Every structure is written in C-alpha cells, then in structure tokens.
Amino acid sequence: MPEDGCGAVPAPDGVSEEEGVPVRLDEMALDHCGTVVEVQAATGELEQLTVLGVCEGRRVMLVRRGDPMILKVLGARIGVSRRLARRVWVTACPAGVADAS
Numbered sequence: 001m002p003e004d005g006c007g008a009v010p011a012p013d014g015v016s017e018e019e020g021v022p023v024r025l026d027e028m029a030l031d032h033c034g035t036v037v038e039v040q041a042a043t044g045e046l047e048q049l050t051v052l053g054v055c056e057g058r059r060v061m062l063v064r065r066g067d068p069m070i071l072k073v074l075g076a077r078i079g080v081s082r083r084l085a086r087r088v089w090v091t092a093c094p095a096g097v098a099d100a101s
Contacts, residue, residue: 025088034090
C-alpha cells in the first residue's frame with residue numbers, strides 16, 4: 001500500500017442518487033465533504049495530487065476558495081492550485097458523513 005494511502009479505498013462504482021452528480025472540486029460547496037470519483041490529469045499532475053492524498057475514493061473537504069484552494073484531506077489541510085482542482089471530480093459524501101478526516 002502506498003505511504004499516502006491512495007489506492008487503499010476503492011473508488012465508488014457509480015454515482016448514487018444520495019451522492020448526486022459529479023462536480024469539479026473547484027465547484028464543490030464550501031465546507032462540504034466530497035468523495036473523489038475521477039482525476040483527469042497528466043501523469044505529473046496525477047503524481048502531485050496523489051502525494052497530497054487526493055486520489056479516487058478519498059474524501060476531501062473544501063475549506064477555502066482562492067488560489068491555492070485549501071482542502072482538508074485525511075485530517076490535514078493542504079493547498080491545491082485552482083488549475084489542479086479543476087481536474088478532480090467529486091460527488092457529495094453520503095448522508096451523515098460531514099468530514100474528510
């Protein structure tokens with residue numbers, strides 16, 4: 001298993017009605033939890049995001065808009081450029097999941 005834990009959580013098999021329609025990470029509602037369902041990035045960008053813990057199946061929360069955007073991932077806050085955030089697609093976390101810890 002990679003040290004950052006990416007790949008440890010299987011990606012969802014689709015979007016349920018509770019989770020909604022995928023949106024780009026830069027469009028996600030502030031202070032809401034989302035599950036990464038797809039990352040559309042070149043290899044180098046994909047590696048950058050993976051090192052930060054942003055990968056398919058991972059829960060993330062948008063803490064602050066701007067450039068960089070501040071995300072909560074695995075209980076830590078990280079900065080991700082808006083350009084990279086536009087390459088990440090998320091769905092709303094299931095009901096009752098309000099955090100990205």
